[in-house]
Amino acid sequence: MYPLEALSLRRKRRSLLSRARGDVLEIGAGTGVNLGYYDASTVASITMSDLSVGERLRERAASFAGGGGVTGSGRSDSRRPGSGETPVHLSEADAMNLPFPDDSFDTVVMTLVFCSVPDQAAGFTEIRRVLRPGGQ
Numbered sequence: 001m002y003p004l005e006a007l008s009l010r011r012k013r014r015s016l017l018s019r020a021r022g023d024v025l026e027i028g029a030g031t032g033v034n035l036g037y038y039d040a041s042t043v044a045s046i047t048m049s050d051l052s053v054g055e056r057l058r059e060r061a062a063s064f065a066g067g068g069g070v071t072g073s074g075r076s077d078s079r080r081p082g083s084g085e086t087p088v089h090l091s092e093a094d095a096m097n098l099p100f101p102d103d104s105f106d107t108v109v110m111t112l113v114f115c116s117v118p119d120q121a122a123g124f125t126e127i128r129r130v131l132r133p134g135g136q
Contacts, residue, residue: 013037013111022106025049025130027095027123028113032060040064040086047105049093061088096122103132 017037022044029048061070065088072090095117108127117123
C-alpha cells in the first residue's frame with residue numbers, strides 16, 4: 001500500500017471506530033489491526049470474528065484486552081465502558097451465518113470485507129439480526 005493511501009485509511013479507521021460503543025462485533029477482523037482504533041472508554045466488549053482466527057489477531061486481542069481477558073469460545077461477560085477492562089472474544093464465524101443470538105450487539109463493524117461476502121443480502125440480514133434496537 002502506498003504511504004498516502006495508508007495514511008488516508010488510518011484516518012478513516014480512526015473516524016469510524018472512535019464512534020463504536022457498547023458491545024461491539026467486528027466481522028472480518030483479519031489480523032486485528034482495527035483494535036488500536038477503538039475507544040476503550042465507550043466500548044464494553046469486542047467480539048472479533050473471522051473465517052479463521054490467526055496468531056496475529058490473538059496477539060493484538062491480548063494486548064488490547066489488558067485486564068479484560070481474551071476468550072475463544074462463548075461470549076465474554078460485558079464490562080462497563082471505561083472500566084479499564086475491555087474483554088475481547090475471538091470467534092470463527094461466517095458473515096452470512098453469525099453464531100450469536102438476536103439483539104447481541106450495540107455496534108457492528110466491517111471494514112474492507114463486504115466485497116468478499118458471497119451473499120451480501122444474507123450478510124446484511126445477519127447484521128440486522130444481531131444488532132440491538134438503536135444499534136449502529
